[in-house]
Amino acid sequence: MWSVPSLEFPTSSTACETRTVRILVAMSGGVDSSVAAALLADIHGTDDVVGATLKLWGGESDSGCCSVADVDDARRVADQLGLVHHVFNFAAEFEAHVVDPYVTGHADGRTPNPCIECNRHLKFDRLLDRATQLGFDAVATGHHARRVRDADGTWRLARGADPAKDQSYVLAMLGQDQLARTVFPVGELTKAQVREEASRRGLRTAAKPDSQDVCFIRSDEGRAGFLAQRVELHPGRLVDHDSGADLGEVTAVELVTVGQRRGMGHGTDGRRRFVTSVDVPARRVTVGPPEASYAADLALWTIAWVDGPPSGWDGVDGADGLAQCSAHGPALPCVVRADGDGLSVRFAAPQRRVAPGQTVALYDPVRPDLVVGSGLVR
């Protein structure tokens, strides 16, 4: 059997000695956060653990954490556990920090990750502030990641115990300030253990499927249908990466992503083609053979460090690192260097291009479980 994660909090010297640790657990209505709430209730008691569900999206949605049905699941699990439960309406902030940038990003030929922006601006900013305001010491979520503390008191963000469900990539923007006030109770568990625990406790969310899609996009309209309601989509030309030859038309340049191969057809040599760049103002999508879709360098901005940059990153040799370019992609050896207001990543070997707007999470080459920081592809 697994062990319950230890929970450490810096004790304030002004705090009343008898004061207990109070935790606000973000409950999406899914199985992970349900079990997170249950584990916390075991440790801290039902008086000091409160559930909260974020109402993020005012529009119609059939998946993710925004529907009324998911709020109902979260509240009923909280009821069953004996926890007080609140709903926070953060719809305006979600629109401003997640949905609008998602739409304008696509209109500019970038591919933002809305879950990461939601974590950055909603769960680990707005919600943390609200929790502090309401007198809570920490926010807990159901993410599969671990928070560990070095001997010198530095907080580290580590991969979750279940490699297939590790979510450290979507949390790689967290810094010391947030980690000090955050708990991931299911990070030590595998997904199977989470479901087993939920089932053992008879939680109604035990068999609920994982959410997969962008929570504010309805499955029947899809990304294209959603974006079409909010921005003008433009047809464009498909151009060969090597020869510049015109290869035909794409119906909407805004819906094409760098690295995409679906719908791009095959070259004259019969090999599949990949998108190498998207130029929305010129209405041009460039495609090439697999080798043209590879690059050794990436430029990042919007940099966040868990505990400051790695030593040597601002020198000529840079710092060694491991770069992960998608939620469950491999973490590849690279060298990172300071580059103006951002940084550059040079891989040991060329890698598939990453779309502008996507997140690259950097891990520690010596302790490869640990997140070092993250940035967005320029």
Place this chain on the structure above:
Amino acid sequence: MGGMSASERADAFRDDSDRVYLDHAATTPLRPEALEAMLPVLTDDFANPSGGHAESRRARVALDDARDRIAELLGVGPGELVLTSGGTEADDLAVHGGWQAVSDGWTDRVPPAVVCTAMEHHAVLLACRTLARRTGADLREVPSGADGRIDLDALADACRDDVGLVSVMAVNNEVGTVQPLDEVAAVVASRSPGAVLHTDAVQAVPWLDVAACTAPAGLVSVSAHKFGGPKGSGALVVRSGVGIRSRIDGGGQERGRRSGTPHVAGAVGMAAALASTVAERRASVDRVTGLRDRLGDGLLAAVPGAVESGDRDRRVAGILHLRFAAVEAEAAVILLDQAGIAASAGAACSSGAVEPSHVLAAMGLGPAEASSGVRFSLGVTTTDDDVERALARIPDVVDRLRN
């Protein structure tokens, strides 16, 4: 916890000893006399009142007595009362059913237009919007002044001879402002002679002479749980000569205006609660106004940056609405709850989240101000001690929210 029954789980949350309940405008406690009146029809006189046997006749008598009593207290005849499942259904019947009856007799090709205030309860506002969307009727939403009262000039502009239905609430549910229904009715009668006037009087019943103040309206909505009756029980007054089209077809109960087996216990409880409310009204208003003003004065003095919404002499006794600068009402309600005080912020949606107040927006306030309003609503069970405890706790809560 998994093995607990529902009532045990509810009890686990319950520690009433030190709570201060200031959300009477949402639901006020069931009056003991209402409960007492309801018990026989929930037990012995259980039968369907529409049957042809002795058991049915007993239920029928209880229902008819309740109807007579409610009608008399509302200043109408028993045939002018349509019992409903509550205020929302009464509003729905008034807006859709009232408009349809006007529309059926409309001679113009363009469907009759609808006028309502922008500060209506969602039961009216969203019903009007749905009606407009489905029928193509023009909807004119009339703004309020900063004082929380309807802008009568804007109403006059909206009321043209193409209007078939006007809905203006008697008392606003968030800020408690009393609307000038006599003046509204005069505008409607002179400018929109073909229109029926509906008023949502749900918040008026506990505090105003409801028969007198709603007299200018052809359609009047009331809801029992706002004045000590049970939830799930309400009524729409349909004055003689005013048309209505059924929204629920079936057994033809309520003279064909609202089918469905009548909620006899609900009607009986509403009648008992309404009788007590009307009988005690003057004394209740005097006493609760004093408590409300003491709470308001105390908070305005103790909390920097607190602003009261609406003039006190134009508000019902039970509602104190305060805006706390730089405070989010959603957080305030949670921290007040932790401090043992039940209050509310704006309108709660089905998920329980707090929506920005459309009422404060209709009064011309910006998004930040419209999200800083907290409603403290008092009822006939509110005591001096409640006010003292509220005054002792609320300033500290606001202070914490600002640090």
